[in-house]
Amino acid sequence: MNPLWFAQIGAVLRLEMKKTFFARRGLWIYLLAFSPVALYGAHSFNELRQGRLCDFGEDTNIFAGVFQIFYLRLAVYFGCVGIFMNLFRGEMLNKSLHYYFLAPLRREVLLAGKYLAGLLVAIVVFSLSTLVQFAAMYAHYDSNTVRAYLLESGGAAHLAAYLGATVLACIGYGSVFLAAGVLFRNPIVPAGLILVWEAINAFLPAILQKFSVIYYLKSLCPIQIPANSAPPLSLITINVDPMPAYIAVPGLLALAAVVLALASLRVRKMEINYATD
């Protein structure tokens, strides 16, 4: 790979960080990402006040349910909508995309730089939230119980799997929404359509299921939600045919690569016509 491209990707990354991610308009993404922390914090606080009434296994199932139904499917999903769709669309609305198009960099390199910038932010924010959520959920247990869970009952592997699923969700949804921001003028429509597509994934024919991000993420979540735990929402998390991680991870990365390749084709032909955007 051309060394200039690395320098240019670095330059795009720095510029995006400076002008986009520390802006006030991104505040809702951080609030959304950390909202489960407030929920678990309140739960732990309540348990501590009432003298630890709940059961460790039940908390683990609740965490798994909230992670799959709310966090992956809504918080990370909409967080990625906010971060990645704005990378191109936001600049079109702000009428500042032409500065990039007038620089001596290939548009594919620009797309890669913007994607990596979005990915870096999404991974930092959502992985940090996953970690803090995990800590907040079990904060009301004594340290010996938590240590035993982490070291002897597979808790550390669960945490690693949740973090891995979060990172892969950012990679998958990031690519999809970056492409949507390039392809569509109104982001609400594709965001809504993709949300429905992801929600009905469990009911689609096997071949179509593979064209969604959640299909791969479900297999990576360490704990299956019992079907009767939170009906009817638990139905959408059913994974009748879970795939091993060695297929799910490359599968999701391949899906993201294909989507980004399609987006780069579109970006190459993109025109600056702010009046119609």
Added chain:
Amino acid sequence: MTAGPRQIVFENVSKFYGEVLGVNRVNLSIPPGITSLVGPNGSGKTTLMNLMTGLIQPTRGRISILGLTASQPEEFFREVGYCTQFDSFPKGLTGYQFVYSFLRLYGCAHAEADRLAWNSIERVDLVEAAHRKIAGYSKGMRQRIKLAQATCHGPSVLILDEPLNGLDPLVRAETIALFRTLAQEGMHVIISSHILHEVDAISDQVILLSNGYVVAEGQIRGVRNEMQEHPMQILIRCNKPGELASKVFTQDHVVEAQIHKDGKGLLVKTRDADRFYLMLNHIAMNGVNIESVAPADDDVNSVYEYLIGPEESK
């Protein structure tokens, strides 16, 4: 049309926005120097500039700048700088960050980007405001920081869409002087403007546009000379305008002569300016004291008016 490698070449270029015409069948070969694109709003000036820089793609035809096309961005945009008319900037940046950050996209290391950024900012006289957010700049300052960003990498071709908008008279004069300096250094400076007298003062050549078509191109005097259906108007300031009128009327190429209302000049319309000037030399040697001779309608304004009519040229 001969197109050298140091030229900007349009080959049968058309651009349609759906069914709306942007520009049609444009064939141009633009040499170095200051070239102005002239025409009223909607005539196709910005479309031509956006086509040159690849911000939009032609529906038909081919465009190259110095032998390069915008589909080779890594080489092309080292040679080309474009100051658009969009009054918008990446959010949250200071003037310095704006120029510096985009220089990093050229692959410049920190020290070089820093040096080039300050050189460019200094050239547009914004050093003191460089660390202020662009959002707090005046219109003139925003125009100047855009100019700094477009020129910071030392391009060979500088494209400027309405570059003097928002500048006060002093800065305007300084900016025009800067364009002249850049053109004298061998740079292509392409300027669009709808203010004709401004263009007249600074251009080496003009491209006149109307409704998406190029209606004339070249040095303004050359374009004017080719308009045989409109005799050239020449104002002669002299002490004996009546005597001068009787003498010039003997020439077959003179079609009209009017004594100026102050009685101290004669406005002549001729179909052959060269022969007229030659004749004027003889007359001057024969007792008529001529103070000044000046073409009265070989400016962009008149040419544009002749070509597309007085209403449309406004």
